Amino acid sequence: MLEFLPLGLVVLILVVISLNIVSHRVNQLVSRIALSLFGTFVSERRSINVRQVASLAGAHDPDTYRVYAAKTFLYATLAALAGSVFGVYIFIAVRQAMVAAGIPDLMPWLLGVLRNEPSEMGILGLFVLLLLSSATIGAIGAYGAYQIRWYLPRYAAGERSRRVDSTLKRNIAFLFALSRSGMPFSQVLRTLGKHTAVYGETAREFSVTMKDIDLLGADLVSSIERTSQRTPSDQLEEFTKNLASVLRSGGSLTDFLQEQYAYFLDEESAQQQRFIELLGALAEAYVTVFVAGMLFLITILVVVGLLLGGTLTFLHILVYLILGLANVGFIIYLDTVTEDRADPEQEVSYEAESALVPELSVSENPTDRQTSGTEAKNRYRLAIARRLGPIRRALRDPARLLTDRPSTILAVTVPFGLLWLVAAWWPTLVTGVVDPAALDDALIQVTLFVTGTYAVTYEIGHRRVKQIEAAIPDFLERLAATNEAGMSMVESFGRVARSDLGALSTEMRRTWADMQWGAHMETALRRFEHRIRTPAITRVTTLTTNAMGATNDIGPVLRIAADEAKSARRLERDRRNELLTYVVVVYVAFFVFLGIVLALDQVFIPSIPTGVDVGGGAAPGTGLGIGGSLGELTDAKKDAYGLVFFHAGIIQGYVSGFVAGMMSDGRLSSGAKHATAMLAIAYVFFLIFG
Incomplete structure (x- = not known):
C-alpha cells in the first residue's frame, strides 16, 4: 500500500x-x-x-x-x-x-x-x-x-460587456427621462441601481457607482470616473467619461443625455443590421455544412458500403452521434450570438404586495416583537399569507400559471410521458429481445406530446406578452398628451383607461377601478405590473412611479418612454421580418434532407438486388469486388439501412426546429413549435412512404 x-x-x-x-x-x-x-x-x-x-x-x-x-x-x-x-x-x-x-x-x-x-x-x-x-x-x-x-x-x-451594451440605450432613456423630471442626478442613479432586475447589467454597474458614494464617501463625479475605469464595456466607458466631463464642467445634463440617447438609438439600428447579416451567413453555413454536408456524407457512406461493405457502423456514428451533437453545438453557438438581442421574458422582482405586507419571517415568534399581542399575530398572519400567495394564485388560475411559466407544464407532461413509454415498451422488453424499430413509435409520440404541449403554452403566453407590449406606446402617448393638456395624473389615467387600448384595455380598467376604490396611484400601478408580469410593463411602471415622486408634470417623461418603446418595437418588427427568410431557409433545407433520405430509403436501396451475384470480375465466393459485395446485401441489411434513414430524418427534423427558433426569435423556447412541426412532418412522411 x-x-x-x-x-x-x-x-x-x-x-x-x-x-x-x-x-x-x-x-x-x-x-x-x-x-x-x-x-x-x-x-x-x-x-x-x-x-x-x-x-x-x-x-x-x-x-x-x-x-x-x-x-x-x-x-x-x-x-x-x-x-x-x-x-x-x-x-x-x-x-x-x-x-x-x-x-x-x-x-x-x-x-x-x-x-x-x-x-x-x-x-x-x-x-x-x-x-x-x-x-x-x-x-x-x-x-x-x-x-x-x-x-x-x-x-x-x-x-457582462455584451449584456451592458445590449441594455445601455434603455438605461440612458431612463436617465434622460428622470433627469427631465427635475430629480437630482444622484437620486436618478440611485433609483436606476435599485432596479437591476428590470434594467439589466448597466443598472448593476451604476448600483456599484452609488455604493462608492454611500459606503466610501466618494463624490458623484469621482465615482462615475471609477465606473468608466471598472466597466468591461467600451460603450459604457465612453458614456461615463463624457458624463463625468459634463458634470464637472456644469454643462446641460438633459441635453447631453438627449444627444446620447439619439446616438445609441442610431447605433442600435446599425448593430441590428450587422447582426442580421451575421445570421444570414450562419444560415448559409448551416444549410451547407449541417444539411448538405450531412446528406453528402450519408450518401457517400451508403454507396461505399454497398460497393465495399463495412460502412454501416460509420453511418450509425454519423447519424446517432455527429448529426445530433453538431446541431446541438450550432444551437449553443446561436444562443451565445443571439442572447443579447432577445428581451428576456423572466420573472422580475415585484414590490406590489411587499409594499403592503410588512417584512416578517414565518419562523419568527410573534411574542418576541415589541408590539401588542394582536398586532404581532396579525403581522405574522400577513407574512404567512404573503408566502402562500403564489400557491393560492396558482391553484385559483392554473392556466395563467402555465402561460406565465411554460416550463411548469413539463412537471406534468414529462412524468406522464415516461409512464407512457414504460407501458408501450413493457411488452417488448419482457421478451428479452430489444428491437429498436419496435421502440421508435412510442418515443416519437411522447416527444411530440411533451414538446407540443410546451410549445402551445409558451406561444399563448408569448403572444399575450407581445399584444400587451404593442399597446404600450399608444398608452404612454395618450397619457402624456392628457397630462400636458393640464390634467392631473389621476384624471389623465382615468381618461386613457376608458379608451380602447387593445390588449391593455381590461387591465387598465381594473387599475382605474382600483384607484377609484381608494388605492394610491403608485400602489395601483404596482398591482397592475404584478398582474401583467412583462419586462416592458415593469419598465414603464418603474419609470412612471419614480417620476411621479419628483414632479407632477411628467408628460415629457412619458413622451421619452413612449419613444423608447416605439423604437424597440420597430427594431423588433424589422428584425422579425428580416429573419423570417432564414426560418424559411431552414424549413426548405429540412424538406430537401427529408426528400433525399426518403429517396435513398424507398428508391435506391430497394432497387438493388438482394443476395444475387450481379457480376463484377471477382472470383465466386471471395466476397470481393462489386459483385461479391452486392451479393452480401440481405434483407436484414436493407432494414438496417432503412432504420438509419428513418432516424436521420427524425433527428434532423427535431434539431432543425430549435435552430429555426433561435434564428427567428433568439430563444430556444421559440423553437419548440418548429421542432414539433418538423418532427411530426418527418414521422408522417415515413409512416406514409416508409
Missing part, C-alpha cells in the same frame, strides 16, 4: 482544495495559505498585470487581485504536483499494458525503457522516465491551471 501513498495524498489535497467552492471556511483557509506563500510576489506584479486587474474588476469578482492571483499560483503549484505524481503512475500503468500486449517486441527501440522495471532502469532510465511522465504532465497541469484561472474572469467580463 505504501506505493500508492503519494497518489492518495495528492487526491486528498485536491479534494480539500475543491471544497473551497462550496465551503466559505475552506475558501478562507485556502486564501490565507495562498497569501502567505505568494502574497508579496503577486503584489509586486500588480502594476504589470493591468489586463488581469481590469478583467477581475469587469467581472465583479468578489476576490481582490492580490487574493485571486495568489490562489491562482497556489492552484498552479498544486496542479504541477498532482500532474507529476499522476504522471509516474500513468507511465507505469501504460508500460505494463504495453508489455502485456507485446508491443516492445514489435518496437525494439523501446526495449530498454519498457522491458526493465523502474528499479532496474538506472540513473539515465529514471531521468527519462521522470522527464517523459512526471515533469511533462506536471508542467502541462500547472500551465493549464494558470491559464484557465485567468481565462474565467476574462470570459465573465466579456459576457
Whole structure:
C-alpha cells in the first residue's frame, strides 16, 4: 500500500482544495495559505498585470487581485504536483499494458525503457522516465491551471460587456427621462441601481457607482470616473467619461443625455443590421455544412458500403452521434450570438404586495416583537399569507400559471410521458429481445406530446406578452398628451383607461377601478405590473412611479418612454421580418434532407438486388469486388439501412426546429413549435412512404 501513498495524498489535497467552492471556511483557509506563500510576489506584479486587474474588476469578482492571483499560483503549484505524481503512475500503468500486449517486441527501440522495471532502469532510465511522465504532465497541469484561472474572469467580463451594451440605450432613456423630471442626478442613479432586475447589467454597474458614494464617501463625479475605469464595456466607458466631463464642467445634463440617447438609438439600428447579416451567413453555413454536408456524407457512406461493405457502423456514428451533437453545438453557438438581442421574458422582482405586507419571517415568534399581542399575530398572519400567495394564485388560475411559466407544464407532461413509454415498451422488453424499430413509435409520440404541449403554452403566453407590449406606446402617448393638456395624473389615467387600448384595455380598467376604490396611484400601478408580469410593463411602471415622486408634470417623461418603446418595437418588427427568410431557409433545407433520405430509403436501396451475384470480375465466393459485395446485401441489411434513414430524418427534423427558433426569435423556447412541426412532418412522411 505504501506505493500508492503519494497518489492518495495528492487526491486528498485536491479534494480539500475543491471544497473551497462550496465551503466559505475552506475558501478562507485556502486564501490565507495562498497569501502567505505568494502574497508579496503577486503584489509586486500588480502594476504589470493591468489586463488581469481590469478583467477581475469587469467581472465583479468578489476576490481582490492580490487574493485571486495568489490562489491562482497556489492552484498552479498544486496542479504541477498532482500532474507529476499522476504522471509516474500513468507511465507505469501504460508500460505494463504495453508489455502485456507485446508491443516492445514489435518496437525494439523501446526495449530498454519498457522491458526493465523502474528499479532496474538506472540513473539515465529514471531521468527519462521522470522527464517523459512526471515533469511533462506536471508542467502541462500547472500551465493549464494558470491559464484557465485567468481565462474565467476574462470570459465573465466579456459576457457582462455584451449584456451592458445590449441594455445601455434603455438605461440612458431612463436617465434622460428622470433627469427631465427635475430629480437630482444622484437620486436618478440611485433609483436606476435599485432596479437591476428590470434594467439589466448597466443598472448593476451604476448600483456599484452609488455604493462608492454611500459606503466610501466618494463624490458623484469621482465615482462615475471609477465606473468608466471598472466597466468591461467600451460603450459604457465612453458614456461615463463624457458624463463625468459634463458634470464637472456644469454643462446641460438633459441635453447631453438627449444627444446620447439619439446616438445609441442610431447605433442600435446599425448593430441590428450587422447582426442580421451575421445570421444570414450562419444560415448559409448551416444549410451547407449541417444539411448538405450531412446528406453528402450519408450518401457517400451508403454507396461505399454497398460497393465495399463495412460502412454501416460509420453511418450509425454519423447519424446517432455527429448529426445530433453538431446541431446541438450550432444551437449553443446561436444562443451565445443571439442572447443579447432577445428581451428576456423572466420573472422580475415585484414590490406590489411587499409594499403592503410588512417584512416578517414565518419562523419568527410573534411574542418576541415589541408590539401588542394582536398586532404581532396579525403581522405574522400577513407574512404567512404573503408566502402562500403564489400557491393560492396558482391553484385559483392554473392556466395563467402555465402561460406565465411554460416550463411548469413539463412537471406534468414529462412524468406522464415516461409512464407512457414504460407501458408501450413493457411488452417488448419482457421478451428479452430489444428491437429498436419496435421502440421508435412510442418515443416519437411522447416527444411530440411533451414538446407540443410546451410549445402551445409558451406561444399563448408569448403572444399575450407581445399584444400587451404593442399597446404600450399608444398608452404612454395618450397619457402624456392628457397630462400636458393640464390634467392631473389621476384624471389623465382615468381618461386613457376608458379608451380602447387593445390588449391593455381590461387591465387598465381594473387599475382605474382600483384607484377609484381608494388605492394610491403608485400602489395601483404596482398591482397592475404584478398582474401583467412583462419586462416592458415593469419598465414603464418603474419609470412612471419614480417620476411621479419628483414632479407632477411628467408628460415629457412619458413622451421619452413612449419613444423608447416605439423604437424597440420597430427594431423588433424589422428584425422579425428580416429573419423570417432564414426560418424559411431552414424549413426548405429540412424538406430537401427529408426528400433525399426518403429517396435513398424507398428508391435506391430497394432497387438493388438482394443476395444475387450481379457480376463484377471477382472470383465466386471471395466476397470481393462489386459483385461479391452486392451479393452480401440481405434483407436484414436493407432494414438496417432503412432504420438509419428513418432516424436521420427524425433527428434532423427535431434539431432543425430549435435552430429555426433561435434564428427567428433568439430563444430556444421559440423553437419548440418548429421542432414539433418538423418532427411530426418527418414521422408522417415515413409512416406514409416508409
